[in-house]
Amino acid sequence: MVYQPDRSQYPQQRADGSLDIDLESGKYLKLWQGPQHPGITGNMSLELTVCGDEVVEAKTHVGYLHRGFEKLMERRTFIQCFPIVCRICVPEPDFNEYCYAAAVEELAGIQPPERSDWIRTLILEMGRINSYLMFLGGQAGSLGLGVVAQWSTYVRDLMLDRFEELTGARIYHMFILPGGVRGDLPEGFQQRMEETLKEIERTLGDIEDVMFCNAVFKKRTVGLGYIDPALFNPYGVTGPNARAGGVAKDVRRDQPYLIYSQLAFEPIVGQDSDVFARADVRRRDLLLSIDLIRQILAGMPKKGPVMAKIPNVLHWKIPPGETYIRGECSRGEYGYYLVTDGSGYPRRVNVRGPSYTHAVALLERLIVHVNISDVAGLMVSLHTYPPEIER
Amino acid sequence: MSIQDLLSPFTAWKNLFRDPVTIQDPFNDRPGSERYRGFHKNDVASCIGCGTCETICQNAAIDMVVGEGEPTGAGDSGLRPRIDYGRCCWCALCVDICMTGSLTMSNAYTWVERDPDAYRFTPGVDKKSWDNAPLGYQRAESHRLAPTQRVTMGEVAPERRIGSFEEIVQGYGVEQARLEADRCVSCGLCIATCPTHMSIPDYIQSVRDGDYEKGLALLYETNPFSNVCGRVCTHKCETVCAAGHEGEPVAIRWLKRHIVDQLPVEKYRRIIGDPKPPTGKRVAVIGAGPAGLTAAFDLAKMGHSVVVYEAREKPGGMFRYGIPEYRLPYDAMDIDIEIITSMGVEIRCHNRVGTDITMEQLHQEYDAVLLSIGLHLGRSTRIAGSDHKGVAKAVDLLRDIADGKSIDVPKQCVVIGGGNVAMDIARSMARLQKSTQGEIRVTVTALEDLDHFLADPEEVKECGEEGIAILDSRGPQEICLDDQGQIIGLRTWGVESIFDEQGRFAPRYNPEDEQIHPADRVIEAIGQQSDVTLLGEALTEKLAWNRGRIAVDGQGRTSEGWLWAAGDCVNGPDVVHAVADGHRVATDIDLMLQKKR
Numbered sequence: 001m002v003y004q005p006d007r008s009q010y011p012q013q014r015a016d017g018s019l020d021i022d023l024e025s026g027k028y029l030k031l032w033q034g035p036q037h038p039g040i041t042g043n044m045s046l047e048l049t050v051c052g053d054e055v056v057e058a059k060t061h062v063g064y065l066h067r068g069f070e071k072l073m074e075r076r077t078f079i080q081c082f083p084i085v086c087r088i089c090v091p092e093p094d095f096n097e098y099c100y101a102a103a104v105e106e107l108a109g110i111q112p113p114e115r116s117d118w119i120r121t122l123i124l125e126m127g128r129i130n131s132y133l134m135f136l137g138g139q140a141g142s143l144g145l146g147v148v149a150q151w152s153t154y155v156r157d158l159m160l161d162r163f164e165e166l167t168g169a170r171i172y173h174m175f176i177l178p179g180g181v182r183g184d185l186p187e188g189f190q191q192r193m194e195e196t197l198k199e200i201e202r203t204l205g206d207i208e209d210v211m212f213c214n215a216v217f218k219k220r221t222v223g224l225g226y227i228d229p230a231l232f233n234p235y236g237v238t239g240p241n242a243r244a245g246g247v248a249k250d251v252r253r254d255q256p257y258l259i260y261s262q263l264a265f266e267p268i269v270g271q272d273s274d275v276f277a278r279a280d281v282r283r284r285d286l287l288l289s290i291d292l293i294r295q296i297l298a299g300m301p302k303k304g305p306v307m308a309k310i311p312n313v314l315h316w317k318i319p320p321g322e323t324y325i326r327g328e329c330s331r332g333e334y335g336y337y338l339v340t341d342g343s344g345y346p347r348r349v350n351v352r353g354p355s356y357t358h359a360v361a362l363l364e365r366l367i368v369h370v371n372i373s374d375v376a377g378l379m380v381s382l383h384t385y386p387p388e389i390e391r
Numbered sequence: 392m393s394i395q396d397l398l399s400p401f402t403a404w405k406n407l408f409r410d411p412v413t414i415q416d417p418f419n420d421r422p423g424s425e426r427y428r429g430f431h432k433n434d435v436a437s438c439i440g441c442g443t444c445e446t447i448c449q450n451a452a453i454d455m456v457v458g459e460g461e462p463t464g465a466g467d468s469g470l471r472p473r474i475d476y477g478r479c480c481w482c483a484l485c486v487d488i489c490m491t492g493s494l495t496m497s498n499a500y501t502w503v504e505r506d507p508d509a510y511r512f513t514p515g516v517d518k519k520s521w522d523n524a525p526l527g528y529q530r531a532e533s534h535r536l537a538p539t540q541r542v543t544m545g546e547v548a549p550e551r552r553i554g555s556f557e558e559i560v561q562g563y564g565v566e567q568a569r570l571e572a573d574r575c576v577s578c579g580l581c582i583a584t585c586p587t588h589m590s591i592p593d594y595i596q597s598v599r600d601g602d603y604e605k606g607l608a609l610l611y612e613t614n615p616f617s618n619v620c621g622r623v624c625t626h627k628c629e630t631v632c633a634a635g636h637e638g639e640p641v642a643i644r645w646l647k648r649h650i651v652d653q654l655p656v657e658k659y660r661r662i663i664g665d666p667k668p669p670t671g672k673r674v675a676v677i678g679a680g681p682a683g684l685t686a687a688f689d690l691a692k693m694g695h696s697v698v699v700y701e702a703r704e705k706p707g708g709m710f711r712y713g714i715p716e717y718r719l720p721y722d723a724m725d726i727d728i729e730i731i732t733s734m735g736v737e738i739r740c741h742n743r744v745g746t747d748i749t750m751e752q753l754h755q756e757y758d759a760v761l762l763s764i765g766l767h768l769g770r771s772t773r774i775a776g777s778d779h780k781g782v783a784k785a786v787d788l789l790r791d792i793a794d795g796k797s798i799d800v801p802k803q804c805v806v807i808g809g810g811n812v813a814m815d816i817a818r819s820m821a822r823l824q825k826s827t828q829g830e831i832r833v834t835v836t837a838l839e840d841l842d843h844f845l846a847d848p849e850e851v852k853e854c855g856e857e858g859i860a861i862l863d864s865r866g867p868q869e870i871c872l873d874d875q876g877q878i879i880g881l882r883t884w885g886v887e888s889i890f891d892e893q894g895r896f897a898p899r900y901n902p903e904d905e906q907i908h909p910a911d912r913v914i915e916a917i918g919q920q921s922d923v924t925l926l927g928e929a930l931t932e933k934l935a936w937n938r939g940r941i942a943v944d945g946q947g948r949t950s951e952g953w954l955w956a957a958g959d960c961v962n963g964p965d966v967v968h969a970v971a972d973g974h975r976v977a978t979d980i981d982l983m984l985q986k987k988r
Contacts, residue, residue: 307533313447
């Protein structure tokens with residue numbers, strides 16, 4: 001459903017641009033979706049104005065998950081920020097760890113060992129798989145296909161087992177820290193990872209059968225939430241949301257970081273720029289991640305240090321400077337802007353979470369003219385994690 | 392849309408016949424992985440209570456509390472980390488930073504309690520089921536959050552230094568010192584151990600910050616002999632340094648020296664400040680060594696008028712006349728002494744109490760008298776031949792060298808003793824031999840085996856580098872003489888044990904393991920004692936004594952109310968202990984003088 005520039009059938013606009021909605025008329029209804037709602041990703045609210053079962057306006061309300069991470073970090077030493085950053089994004093925490101560590105390393109002039117770069121890449125791809133598995137369950141669930149979430153959660157749990165044995169934790173891994181990573185791969189890791197990847201591939205085949213080759217799912221999603229590629233740049237759309245519209249934006253290829261330049265891959269792109277296309281791009285991107293993990297485990301140097309020598313972290317001061325480190329997470333471009341002032345604390349840490357652009361401005365625009373029962377499916381299709389919005 | 396899209400979803404039904412993938416806990420145990428970050432464990436016996444875990448914890452989940460049943464001692468605060476699982480985020484930075492590796496985590500998954508307070512516990516002290524779990528998170532060998540290796544100190548090469556009394560240790564440059572200072576974790580165990588309780592972490596921080604003026608002010612708060620102690624302190628602080636448990640201790644002594652090296656003497660006085668207005672009280676100090684001069688410095692700062700009586704030509708006491716110049720250059724000690732005199736302390740050299748002025752006169756003329764006369768008499772082994780004129784005491788020879796007297800350098804000499812004084816005289820003799828006869832023929836024989844030498848390990852190492860032969864576990868038996876009565880060597884037996892079962896000194900020898908070490912001179916360096924003849928018979932009688940040393944109370948006051956004693960003559964040889972003693976008696980003397988007012 002294409003965005004309608006012709007607003008004649010919608011409420012009149014006032015001089016300040018807001019809609020002239022007369023709730024007393026009985027024509028319109030204000031409806032809150034969220035903050036606790038199965039159709040909302042994370043805790044945020046949509047204040048919907050509906051006319052019949054059609055949304056005529058939506059306002060996003062965030063703040064339910066605000067924990068003030070960026071401000072907290074200004075009062076923590078550089079090492080103390082390390083356990084905090086992962087909490088900015090629960091399903092894919094590792095990007096925070098990587099971007100923060102890389103930013104600190106750049107400003108402090110530390111070169112992490114090569115092997116740690118391989119392990120970091122491995123972890124980021126493992127995290128991407130987990131994030132996509134969660135998405136698939138959510139996307140299917142938002143349209144009533146509950147079984148997919150059960151399957152994807154099962155294989156995601158297998159990946160969490162791999163995370164547990166590699167990093168020592170299942171959700172908040174806290175493994176990538178300034179200077180390198182905390183430890184080497186455990187004995188026999190490659191083989192167990194291969195078994196997990198095979199199980200994920202098998203499950204993805206099942207998911208393809210029941211979700212992507214599903215008349216109901218297609219009927220509900222094809223054409224829903226179309227994003228005009230012309231909006232990508234003005235709205236800061238990145239990642240699968242942009243790639244599903246045929247724009248091959250992928251930081252991994254556009255500005256390779258870690259060891260991505262040594263891996264063979266092409267960004268996954270779709271064409272239709274609707275909910276179905278976005279889900280499909282993510283499914284294929286997941287398969288790409290599986291391939292990348294195999295490439296990483298095969299190509300990784302067998303020996304070598306995983307941690308650089310770093311100064312005493314208890315009173316680590318970093319010279320004045322600023323940097324922006326970015327990477328391609330499962331939702332798009334993830335970035336950390338770090339400013340240091342020569343003290344033992346970051347002067348400013350700004351997190352560029354892709355959800356900020358996707359879940360607020362873009363969603364408010366796409367949601368107009370959407371049937372109320374499709375709001376959840378549309379929102380999930382943008383793959384947003386509210387903690388990123390309100391760091 | 393196709394017919395396949397209608398039928399395909401029904402393939403989900405095939406899962407009806409699959410086994411469930413869930414694990415039913417607690418009926419099926421699912422152990423955590425090998426490095427899972429579960430619940431904390433602490434090996435309380437190796438934990439030193441340094442508190443770095445508490446410092447690094449960004450959740451403030453760790454409090455250092457008194458560990459029940461954990462003895463407090465040197466290098467152990469007796470505190471143990473108590474962890475609040477209402478705050479902990481299991482990041483394990485506490486495990487990573489732990490200086491001894493005592494803090495680890497088990498791979499236990501679940502812990503169920505009814506009492507919420509139970510989740511605030513002291514690992515290791517409060518016994519838990521997972522205390523002996525073999526698996527769980529431990530810091531990887533290579534994973535260190537603070538550098539473990541000391542920045543190498545520049546030293547004059549053995550072949551060059553042996554030719555002169557040039558100072559061996561060259562001192563850190565600014566960047567080297569900053570790197571070394573960076574290693575300190577500011578736990579403060581060193582403060583508790585240092586006899587004079589210097590603010591070590593704070594002055595190390597001032598090195599990191601490059602704020603040397605602040606550093607000097609901190610040094611002078613507790614020690615007016617930082618030039619001296621920065622070179623020859625026995626550095627008990629480094630022995631207990633937290634960094635020394637899994638790496639090398641922070642070079643605290645060299646950092647202290649670095650601070651004083653960075654500032655010109657002219658700045659010292661402004662940083663230290665001026666003395667208080669005169670009180671009119673007069674104090675006499677006997678002996679211008681570290682204890683006496685420290686007390687004099689403190690008392691002068693308090694506004695009292697202090698006169699120091701020194702028998703020798705120059706002030707400095709044991710550190711001028713007992714420590715060779717290559718370890719402690721005279722210029723360095725002169726700086727410290729100059730600052731002390733600039734505070735108004737009058738030092739009367741060549742003024743031997745007992746000869747030039749009597750104790751009774753001092754008692755009459757001054758409000759208080761401090762005795763800090765050091766240990767200038769060498770002890771004798773009393774073996775056969777030890778009264779020969781060719782047998783010398785190390786302290787006498789060191790004093791003669793310091794005084795610039797010409798020494799009759801032996802062609803070959805043997806030193807008896809394994810302490811720092813033995814090393815000092817052996818190395819001094821080696822230098823004199825090198826400059827007079829070109830070759831070094833010095834042998835050190837010690838009762839102790841090498842692992843239990845009383846001398847600092849670096850002293851022993853440097854002796855070896857300089858070509859001095861060190862023979863351990865050798866007990867002296869006789870000075871061997873030839874027909875003309877000239878010394879030809881020292882006869883020793885191998886040592887089987889030094890102490891008896893009660894721990895008393897009672898060496899046992901193996902006579903079959905006999906050696907004769909050729910020498911034309913034997914030097915005894917087996918300990919020193921005070922020359923207390925200055926007291927005079929009456930006072931000696933009156934004073935209380937403790938095993939040959941003057942007995943003092945906790946404040947350094949003798950049994951005579953007007954007389955205090957401090958330093959080596961009371962405590963045995965140790966510069967920093969003497970400094971601490973000086974502070975203690977100065978405080979007590981000041982208290983007494985205030986009461987008198």
